[in-house]
Amino acid sequence: xxxxxxxxxxxxxxxxxxxRMSQGGGDIAALGREYAELRPVVEQIRDWQQLQGDLADAxxxxxxxxxxxxxxxxxPALRAxxxxxxxxxxxxxxxxxxxxxxxxxxxxxxxxxxxxxxLFAGDLLRMYQRYAEARGWKMEMVExxxxxxxxxxxxxxxxxxxxxxxxxxxxxxxxxxxxxxxxESGGRIHTSAATVAVLPEAEEVDIAIDPxxxxxxxxxxxxxxxxxxxxxDSAVRITxxxxxxxxxxxxxxxxxNRAIAMQVLRNRLFDMERQRAADARAADRKSQVGTGDRSxxxxxxxxxQGRITDHRINLTLYKLDAVMQGDLDDIIDALIADHxxxxxxxxxx
Numbered sequence: 001x002x003x004x005x006x007x008x009x010x011x012x013x014x015x016x017x018x019x020r021m022s023q024g025g026g027d028i029a030a031l032g033r034e035y036a037e038l039r040p041v042v043e044q045i046r047d048w049q050q051l052q053g054d055l056a057d058a059x060x061x062x063x064x065x066x067x068x069x070x071x072x073x074x075x076p077a078l079r080a081x082x083x084x085x086x087x088x089x090x091x092x093x094x095x096x097x098x099x100x101x102x103x104x105x106x107x108x109x110x111x112x113x114x115x116x117x118x119l120f121a122g123d124l125l126r127m128y129q130r131y132a133e134a135r136g137w138k139m140e141m142v143e144x145x146x147x148x149x150x151x152x153x154x155x156x157x158x159x160x161x162x163x164x165x166x167x168x169x170x171x172x173x174x175x176x177x178x179x180x181x182x183x184e185s186g187g188r189i190h191t192s193a194a195t196v197a198v199l200p201e202a203e204e205v206d207i208a209i210d211p212x213x214x215x216x217x218x219x220x221x222x223x224x225x226x227x228x229x230x231x232x233d234s235a236v237r238i239t240x241x242x243x244x245x246x247x248x249x250x251x252x253x254x255x256x257n258r259a260i261a262m263q264v265l266r267n268r269l270f271d272m273e274r275q276r277a278a279d280a281r282a283a284d285r286k287s288q289v290g291t292g293d294r295s296x297x298x299x300x301x302x303x304x305q306g307r308i309t310d311h312r313i314n315l316t317l318y319k320l321d322a323v324m325q326g327d328l329d330d331i332i333d334a335l336i337a338d339h340x341x342x343x344x345x346x347x348x349x
Contacts, residue, residue: 002089007045014042041092048089054078094343099200099274100166105142105267106198108155111174113192118151120177120301121194123324125155128171130326137161142260143249156264158201165200170335172198173296179303189304193297201263202270209266215239218254236261240269299331313338 017035021028055078061071108125110117132139138160145153159168176193184190217237235250236257247264249257300309301320308323308331309316315334319327 002048002086002093006093007049010038010041011045014038037096044085044089044092048085051078051081051085055082090344091340094340099169100163102165103158103160103201104165104168104198105201105264106157106159106168106171106196108152109195110152111193111195113177113190115147115149115151116177116181116190117192117194118147118153119149119181120175120192121152121155122146122150123177124175124194124196125152125157127324127326127328128157128159128168131328132159132161132326134326135161135167137164142264165198167332167336168198169200170332170339171196171298173298175299175301176297177301177303179301197271199267199271200274202266207266207269207273209240209262209269213241214265215241216258238262238265240265243269243272245269310335 014035017031017038021031021035055075058071058074058078061067062075064071106128108121108128110121113120129139140158140160141155142158143154143156145155147153174193174195176191178189178191180187181190215238217239219235219237234254234257235248236254237246237248238258238261239246245265245268247261247268249260249264298310298312300307300311301324302308303320306318306320307316308320310331313334315331317323317330319330323331
């Protein structure tokens with residue numbers, strides 16, 4: 001049930017912000033951010049209220065013999081629009097994840113399965129690169145280590161664009177693959193896995209890192225061998241002593257590596273804080289879409305059957321080739337819809 005009192009409070013707050021901004025008072029930047037957040041909510045409230053008013057007017061017209069025919073013609077269409085308008089309003093009233101609008105860092109590592117797991121990790125990386133390209137996002141590699149067979153030992157990439165974390169955050173977890181490896185002569189199906197972690201990009205104001213809590217080591221960056229070996233101590237490894245988190249960066253510039261590694265560390269610490277808060281809120285629930293549990297098996301990619309299954313919402317699609325080419329919207333849209341339904345139930349909307 002939509003609370004009229006709650007809607008009025010939102011409208012009052014929006015009116016207050018508009019007035020303050022027109023007068024030039026207060027923190028203009030902070031007011032501008034709140035105004036931008038509230039504006040789509042206020043637009044949905046006004047649309048819903050307008051529809052309610054039109055319905056009330058049409059129902060009153062039924063009592064007027066001269067207007068009854070017009071009212072009977074308008075009412076079915078107005079009533080049909082009401083559920084959709086109510087649902088749209090309910091979605092805008094849901095509590096927002098403050099990190100949704102942030103850029104994200106995506107980390108991919110092979111799990112169980114040896115060389116095949118590393119090859120699959122590489123496939124996942126290319127899948128996300130294609131998805132980012134299709135959405136007009138910018139994806140830059142931060143750390144990339146390749147195996148001898150061309151698989152991925154570790155891949156860390158920064159993704160920037162509109163709604164990046166909001167759409168990618170459901171990708172965190174264990175991705176399982178079932179297929180016949182190219183190296184398998186007997187044609188047997190193998191099962192292996194890769195882990196994906198999607199972290200919102202943290203700002204310095206989000207996480208303060210005490211210099212006494214970190215140890216910074218420089219080391220020789222690994223090269224391709226022979227004349228290409230990097231002989232300078234440019235790679236940087238940062239260890240966060242309280243948590244044991246270790247991050248590395250091995251670009252050409254030691255100064256750049258230090259900055260990159262600090263950003264990765266900040267993102268991981270920020271994500272830990274978000275997970276702690278989410279776990280506290282969800283302590284009474286056994287499962288929840290989007291918990292980001294890195295140990296949770298979230299999806300299976302079955303190549304012999306061309307099938308992909310997301311286990312959190314029991315969604316199975318027979319379009320694996322398209323998904324591996326970056327066509328992820330059907331899965332992500334379904335995960336977002338399921339998450340919104342769970343939130344609606346929690347909020348009693």
